[in-house]
Amino acid sequence: MxxxxxxxxxxxxxxxxxxxxxxxxxxxxxxxxxxxxxxxxxxxxxxxxxxxxxxxxxxxxxxxxxxxxxxxxxxxxxxxxxxxxxxxxxxxxxxxxxxxxxxxxxxxxxxxxxxxxxxxxxxxxxxxxxxxxxxxxxxxxxxxxINIEEYHYEPFISKKIDVIEFGRKYEIYHNKILSALKMNNYSHFFEKNKGEVVFRSRLEFINGLSQSKISICIPSNITHPERAEGISSMTLRYLQSMASKCLIVGILPEEMKMLFDYMPLVEIDLDNASSQILDILANYESYIPLIERNYKEIQKFHxxxxxxxxxxxxxxxxxxx
Known part of the structure; x- marks a missing residue:
């Protein structure tokens, strides 16, 4: 029928x-x-x-x-x-x-x-x-x-963008890592002016994400608490980052704890944000098993x-x- x-x-x-x-x-x-x-x-x-x-x-x-x-x-x-x-x-x-x-x-x-x-x-x-x-x-x-076939990823050794923040920024965290990344000559992509997109087209965005090592993901209840009213849900950016084989550094939404039976990201240490992000980049290879696990997880369940x-x-x- x-x-x-x-x-x-x-x-x-x-x-x-x-x-x-x-x-x-x-x-x-x-x-x-x-x-x-x-x-x-x-x-x-x-x-x-x-x-x-x-x-x-x-x-x-x-x-x-x-x-x-x-x-x-x-x-x-x-x-x-x-x-x-x-x-x-x-x-x-x-x-x-x-x-x-x-x-x-x-x-x-x-x-x-x-x-x-x-x-x-x-x-x-x-x-x-x-x-x-x-x-x-x-x-x-x-x-x-997510439609995972709409995304792709570059080999880890070929990724040219060290850290990407797309969409809304968590200003407190952003300001803590900004200088450290710049001083150590790491590539850092983010919204320079409010309302200005990082990539001009969807194709540029997908290609840019595929070339990114770390994707910063923060739920709306943290970045815009007055709007979110306590809602802490998994947004597409988390899945897009996983589909592009980025390591997610950020905060886990409450609802994501019901969807993953393991910790799929690296929780930010706000008190030591700059040293943490530098340490992650210096030891990036140690996070590859987590990145690969996330990719398989979304392929199967999300x-x-x-x-x-x-x-x-x-x-x-x-x-x-």
């Missing part, structure tokens, strides 16, 4: 859409599914429509009993890209990144308006907090994954091929009712 799913695909220039692409690419390849892509843009007009529907406490009266299914990927409570397509399907499902607790009531209310049956959250804690509201919308935890099985199985089971 072929299972048909309408994938409402957000299009635009947002950098985070690369994350969406990895999930969508995997789902489109799945055997036994007929995936129809529906491209859709978000817009201020669509968001005004959503605000209006929320204001009047609109209930979707167009409850189509056509058993048609839609799936989409969202960044937080940004539902605009689902309009108008979501109204024409009777069973709607979404995968959601950055579902910060302060938005949970809005997410639940909007999900009811849009006839969304289930939300797959990238964060374990966010899932639990959402489900505690008993909103009638079921939350399921599906951690972030790909989107594995994660999407859970998503699709839940969609099938929920759609049976």
């Amino acid at each position: 072929i299972f048909k799913i309408n994938l409402i695909r957000k299009i635009g220039d947002d950098a985070y859409l690369d994350c969406f692409d990895e999930i969508e690419t995997c789902i489109k390849k799945k055997d036994g599914y007929n995936i129809k892509i529906i491209p859709s843009k978000d817009s201020s007009f669509k968001n005004v429509i959503l605000l209006f529907l929320n204001f009047i406490n609109f209930i979707n009266l167009m409850k189509f009993k056509n058993n048609k299914i839609s799936f989409s990927i969202l960044m937080g409570a940004s539902f605009g890209s689902l309009i108008p397509y979501v109204f024409f399907f009777s069973k709607n499902f979404v995968y959601m990144y950055d579902a910060w607790p302060r938005y949970h009531k809005t997410i639940a209310k909007t999900a009811k308006i849009l006839n969304i049956k289930m939300i797959f959250f990238s964060s374990y804690k966010a899932t639990n907090l959402f489900n505690e509201m008993n909103s009638g919308i079921k939350g399921i935890w599906v951690p972030e994954g 790909t989107w091929d594995v994660r999407s099985e859970k998503i699709l199985l839940n969609i099938i089971n929920e759609s049976a009712y």
Whole structure:
């Protein structure tokens, strides 16, 4: 039996859409599914429509009993890209990144308006907090994954970038290692000015990461605690670093402790940050077994091929009712 799913695909220039692409690419390849892509843009007009529907406490009266299914990927409570397509399907499902607790009531209310049956959250804690509201919308935890075949790595002896910090920086730590790396002539790539990307394209980013020895990874609850509200989840940067055979130096997110039965990174020593990073670089070869173990671990357990099985199985089971 072929299972048909309408994938409402957000299009635009947002950098985070690369994350969406990895999930969508995997789902489109799945055997036994007929995936129809529906491209859709978000817009201020669509968001005004959503605000209006929320204001009047609109209930979707167009409850189509056509058993048609839609799936989409969202960044937080940004539902605009689902309009108008979501109204024409009777069973709607979404995968959601950055579902910060302060938005949970809005997410639940909007999900009811849009006839969304289930939300797959990238964060374990966010899932639990959402489900505690008993909103009638079921939350399921599906951690972030990776399409490992989209990444590559250079041999350790050929890696030219000693330390890379991509995305948000942990300023306290960054400032402690900056001078030490420079004084010892180590190659250090990072965001020079706020909002300025380290690499201009995804291809440059993938190539740059493949050439990096150490990747600094810090969870959002440490770098931006006011935004994260205690959510400490494994983000794609951890998996991207492992797929590129970088040694991760940083802080282990709480939720990652449930996903790995060993310590997959080197925890930073903030009091001795500069001497620690120099020591790691001087003894880099001793960390190669950990790097190789991480690569095998994500190959086996943390790909989107594995994660999407859970998503699709839940969609099938929920759609049976």
